[in-house]
Amino acid sequence: MAEIALSPPLSAFAALARHGRHGRAEGPAGVVVEELRGLALATVIARKGRAADLAAACRASFGVEPASTPRRTAKDGLAVVWSGPGQWLAVAEKGHPLTAGGADGLADALRGALAGLASVTDQSDARGALRLSGPRVRDALAKGLALDLHPRAFRPGDAASTWCALIDVQLWQVDAAPTYDLLVARGFAGSFWHWLEASAAEFGLEVR
Amino acid sequence: MRITCPHCGERGNEEFAYLGDATVRRPDDAGAARPGAPEFERWMDYVYLRDNPAGRHRELWQHVHGCRAWLVVTRDISTHAIFSVEDARAAALARPSLVARDAAS
Known part of the structure; x- marks a missing residue:
């Protein structure tokens, strides 16, 4: 039987994420997002x-x-x-x-x-993964996430499976900056991205 | 209504799905086709008949948008006050088996 060469996994957000600055243009970006590829x-x-x-x-x-x-x-x-x-x-x-x-x-x-x-x-091809940081990242996430991310309630290393903007997500805090990694089912990458872009716009969103 | 998942902590009830009455017990006999027989009545009760108390009740919920664990929530149906939330598996293993219950009665 012929060998089947599988191409490397395609990015879940490639068709959605436009690199650069979105929303509020003044001052430093309130929210910074980058896709985690190759996980x-x-x-x-x-x-x-x-x-x-x-x-x-x-x-x-x-x-x-x-x-x-x-x-x-x-x-x-x-x-x-x-x-x-x-x-x-x-x-x-x-x-x-x-x-x-x-x-x-x-x-x-x-x-x-x-x-x-x-x-x-x-599950490598089953999820889209984002790394979120920036001084206003908690304010942006709070628009869809009914989880208390205040440092006294959620610390680096803490993880949760929950709902964000009515989409199942799994997230954890990476460091106290704060930085969060967030996974969504691949089929929801588009819905989640549109919610994120709209929710972070008022703080200035930088897509890396 | 907010439910404190024993695994994840307090979450809104939109993360949970109601999965039925936690007080019913599946009979361990094979049943009987003849109405009036005790086995028939036991199965009728298990499959179709539910109490609807205006007060404290035990219910199965699943933390479907979280850790996906099945839970037993004891709450007041009239006021939505929650008295306890247990892991359903732990609760099932802790209760006396039907065999033990039947032997005692």
Whole structure:
């Protein structure tokens, strides 16, 4: 059978994101957004009663301890984000060694290390990912996100699965700048982008 | 109405889906076709009959736009006051089994 050469994943936001400044033009941009491309993603769901063994195997193989509360733990470009009881999303940054063999590299590595402990499903092409920052990013997100992002309630490393502008999102705080990473189902990338562009316009949106 | 998910914390009820009465228990017998038989009545009760109390009630909800866990919410249907929110799996494992209940009665 002939080898099938798969092209690299297409950007979820390429047709939508116009680089440069949008909305208010004066002063520094209130919100800065850039698409995170080349991520490898995989859901990890613990088999019945194996969550503790899964955590130990994940620590031994990847040096990352999966959190049992809505948190993101990471080491050397590989993160594990809690996404439900006994469920996590593994995220390998672009250029991580596990993404070398294509997007499936992460899922394959997880399947190997967690055999019998977890069900692993590749999600690399299933999500669009954005990194959001800027001094007014909380004000822009507050227009669609019913989640308290005040520093006393949501800190770097905290993660949440919730609704933003009636679209399911998974997000986590990267640093205290503040910077947030946010994932949407790929099919909602367009709806989400239009909401973001409109919501951030009054603060000045810079698309990188 | 705001529901405090035991996994995610307090969220608006728009993130949750109502999934029915949490007080019903599936009978563990095979049932019977003859109306009047205790097995028939038990299944009739389980499949069709629901209480509608104007007050405290136990309900199944799912945090469908969050962690997707099934929950048991104990609340007052008249006032929307919520008394407790439990993980449905934990609540199911904690309750006495039907076998144990039948043996005790």
